[in-house]
Amino acid sequence: xxxxxxxxxxxxxxxxxxxxxxxxxxxxxxxxxxxxxxxxxxxxxxxxxxxxxxxxxxxxxxxxxxxxxxxxxxxxxxxxxxxxxxxxxxxxxxxxxxxxxxxxxxxxxxxxxxxxxxxxxxxxxxxxxxxxxxxxxxxxxxxxxxxxxxxxxxxxxxxxxxxxxxxxxxxxxxxxxxxxxxxxxxxxxxxxxxxxxxxxxxxxxxxxxxxxxxxxxxxxxxxxxxxxxxxxxxxxxxxxxxxxxxxxxxxxxxxxxxxxxxxxxxxxxxxxxxxxxxxxxxxxxxxxxxxxxxxxxxxxxxxxxxxxxxxxxxxxxxxxxxxxxxxxxxxxxxxxxxxxxxxxxxxxxxxxxxxxxxxxxxxxxxxxxxxxxxxxxxxxxxxxxxxxxxxxxxxxxxxxxxxxxxxxxxxxxxxxxxxxxxxxxxxxxxxxxxxxxxxxxxxxxxxxxxxxxxxxxxxxxxxxxxxxxxxxxxxxxxxxxxxxxxxxxxxxxxxxxxxxxxxxxxxxxxxxxxxxxxxxxxxxxxxxxxxxxxxxxxxxxxxxxxxxxxxxxxxxxxxxxxxxxxxxxxxxxxxxxxxxxxxxxxxxxxxxxxxxxxxxxxxxxxxxxxxxxxxxxxxxxxxxxxxxxxxxxxxxxxxxxxxxxxxxxxxxxxxxxxxxxxxxxxxxxxxxxxxxxxxxxxxxxxxxxxx
Ligand SMILES: [Zn+2]
Numbered sequence: 048x049x050x051x052x053x054x055x056x057x058x059x060x061x062x063x064x065x066x067x068x069x070x071x072x073x074x075x076x077x078x079x080x081x082x083x084x085x086x087x088x089x090x091x092x093x094x095x096x097x098x099x100x101x102x103x104x105x106x107x108x109x110x111x112x113x114x115x116x117x118x119x120x121x122x123x124x125x126x127x128x129x130x131x132x133x134x135x136x137x138x139x140x141x142x143x144x145x146x147x148x149x150x151x152x153x154x155x156x157x158x159x160x161x162x163x164x165x166x167x168x169x170x171x172x173x174x175x176x177x178x179x180x181x182x183x184x185x186x187x188x189x190x191x192x193x194x195x196x197x198x199x200x201x202x203x204x205x206x207x208x209x210x211x212x213x214x215x216x217x218x219x220x221x222x223x224x225x226x227x228x229x230x231x232x233x234x235x236x237x238x239x240x241x242x243x244x245x246x247x248x249x250x251x252x253x254x255x256x257x258x259x260x261x262x263x264x265x266x267x268x269x270x271x272x273x274x275x276x277x278x279x280x281x282x283x284x285x286x287x288x289x290x291x292x293x294x295x296x297x298x299x300x301x302x303x304x305x306x307x308x309x310x311x312x313x314x315x316x317x318x319x320x321x322x323x324x325x326x327x328x329x330x331x332x333x334x335x336x337x338x339x340x341x342x343x344x345x346x347x348x349x350x351x352x353x354x355x356x357x358x359x360x361x362x363x364x365x366x367x368x369x370x371x372x373x374x375x376x377x378x379x380x381x382x383x384x385x386x387x388x389x390x391x392x393x394x395x396x397x398x399x400x401x402x403x404x405x406x407x408x409x410x411x412x413x414x415x416x417x418x419x420x421x422x423x424x425x426x427x428x429x430x431x432x433x434x435x436x437x438x439x440x441x442x443x444x445x446x447x448x449x450x451x452x453x454x455x456x457x458x459x460x461x462x463x464x465x466x467x468x469x470x471x472x473x474x475x476x477x478x479x480x481x482x483x484x485x486x487x488x489x490x491x492x493x494x495x496x497x498x499x500x501x502x503x504x505x506x507x508x509x510x511x512x513x514x515x516x517x518x519x520x521x522x523x524x525x526x527x528x529x530x531x532x533x534x535x536x537x538x539x540x541x542x543x544x545x546x547x548x549x550x551x552x553x554x555x556x557x558x559x560x561x562x563x564x565x566x567x568x569x570x571x572x573x574x575x576x577x578x579x580x581x582x583x584x585x586x587x588x589x590x591x592x593x594x595x596x597x598x599x600x601x602x603x604x605x606x607x608x609x610x611x612x613x614x615x616x617x618x619x620x621x622x623x624x625x626x627x628x629x630x631x632x633x634x635x636x637x638x639x640x641x642x643x644x645x646x647x648x649x650x651x652x653x654x655x656x657x658x659x660x661x662x663x664x665x666x667x668x669x670x671x672x673x674x675x676x677x678x679x680x681x682x683x684x685x686x687x688x689x690x691x692x693x694x695x696x697x698x699x700x701x702x703x704x705x706x707x708x709x710x711x712x713x714x715x716x717x718x719x720x721x722x723x724x725x726x727x728x729x730x731x732x733x734x735x736x737x738x
Pocket of ligand 1: 573574577583629
């Protein structure tokens with residue numbers, strides 16, 4: 048993994064003042080240490096000619112030192128005259144490097160009566176060791192997690208960016224849940240991007256940024272030449288700007304950095320946490336990026352500002368799972384017992400819900416099986432039906448009427464959404480039938496999902512949402528809720544939605560406004576979350592000083608829903624922004640976090656669901672990066688990865704992961720396993736120059 052808080056100490060030349068030999072040229076041996084680490088080859092013999100210097104190959108006579116938490120570093124260098132009997136000691140030079148490590152102090156000449164040593168220190172900024180522009184950031188920090196970095200000129204520089212997994216970002220979280228944030232000078236302006244997302248049925252599927260799941264998608268570049276329409280790309284699940292995960296900053300300080308969306312100062316890369324791999328669509332830079340999955344697992348994205356890690360973001364990489372569903376609109380005999388949502392509306396609700404579900408890597412797909420029962424009639428939308436029901440089956444339903452309604456026209460292992468006029472309690476909707484999770488559980492206990500990654504799955508202190516060096520978050524445990532099943536229907540997944548969402552039960556409502564449609568979809572997503580065994584995310588017992596406008600009170604928190612209840616997921620943060628908060632509007636309750644994504648993957652409905660496999664290219668087109676279009680390149684003195692990458696119009700990260708169609712990425716070819724350390728003579732794969 049590239050680190051930035053490292054310096055390179057390189058011994059460059061030795062000038063021979065006195066070869067210490069009576070006859071002919073001398074033969075020097077050199078012994079060097081940086082810290083406690085031996086550097087170079089003490090057996091290497093250099094011909095020493097008085098009045099001339101000899102060069103020390105950098106690949107051997109240099110070393111890279113992680114200076115995080117180092118306040119000083121001792122460099123020692125000794126020369127000896129190689130002699131038959133006893134080597135003559137030509138003296139030792141010693142120098143102590145001290146924090147702050149900065150560029151201008153780092154070209155040295157030290158020596159003894161016998162020799163002069165030229166050596167230097169290089170700083171890593173912008174992806175490579177070397178000399179950099181004076182205000183370039185070098186990531187040396189005063190302590191881990193500090194926002195204060197030293198620039199190569201020795202000035203200090205404070206900055207922090209957050210890429211928060213919860214959107215919208217909680218505006219007034221309890222103090223106990225706020226991540227540890229470093230202190231900036233008072234009045235330092237902050238640029239924020241924290242609001243909720245306006246979701247509609249026409250929004251791109253990736254409209255909600257910073258999802259918990261990065262979907263695995265195909266690479267359209269592997270398709271035959273020629274333009275592809277958006278619809279073709281979408282249908283084939285090839286990565287495009289509308290289906291990749293959108294990762295966005297949520298805030299940065301100071302605002303005067305004026306980062307742009309594709310700012311070259313901000314460079315992104317990823318680290319596999321548990322085997323995951325992703326690729327970037329378009330340039331991996333700026334405050335907004337597009338990323339898609341290549342290999343399932345878990346990854347941490349890192350955003351660097353001129354080399355310094357400024358923000359990290361963790362996500363699951365998975366194939367999208369398609370959940371088949373059918374929707375039944377239950378029409379009663381009178382005008383005031385017919386749900387207002389039309390089949391077109393219902394289709395829209397499913398589409399909007401899929402914008403929320405995308406964060407979990409799920410997609411509701413309307414059932415194409417035409418089988419109909421219970422007098423259901425088809426509509427223009429496959430999977431959406433109308434059913435005429437007698438009085439009492441769709442209006443003010445409760446108890447047995449609920450059970451009778453939601454099971455109509457169902458198919459086993461297909462999610463059954465039932466649209467009714469209303470229920471007896473004025474609910475917007477309710478999950479009715481769903482089995483237990485497949486997650487293991489102790490006898491009599493609910494299954495517990497554990498997540499233990501940094502940054503946190505959610506807004507759990509410390510969050511690690513800022514600089515990567517923020518402290519690890521520790522384990523987070525979430526309880527799943529137990530299934531609710533009736534006899535004889537082990538594969539029934541059902542819920543209902545009411546006109547409460549459309550405003551029938553509210554004054555001056557109009558079910559077809561965008562806000563009402565979002566409300567339906569939000570209800571659908573929330574109840575569907577229960578069907579996948581997710582519990583409520585609530586704020587617990589209201590504390591002293593609770594805000595009655597936002598925080599749950601004892602009166603509106605029945606014991607089953609609130610902290611301690613059987614429908615509570617065991618977590619307290621952040622409640623309001625989560626889809627599983629049970630009383631916030633669709634403009635706020637939009638988020639699903641990583642631990643919830645891990646939980647729903649164990650629902651029997653999701654386990655059984657087919658995964659989206661990106662379509663193969665429609666023709667036998669050669670991949671754009673075939674073996675014939677990449678060539679071997681031999682590393683020469685003075686090369687470093689970002690320099691080579693630049694010559695090919697790539698970032699160093701791209702070159703590091705580049706395999707040129709051979710299946711073996713450069714990171715596996717280079718023997719150090721460290722992008723900052725490549726050796727002269729090593730062979731890497733680079734794109735062939737296009738003639
Ligand atoms: Zn609920």
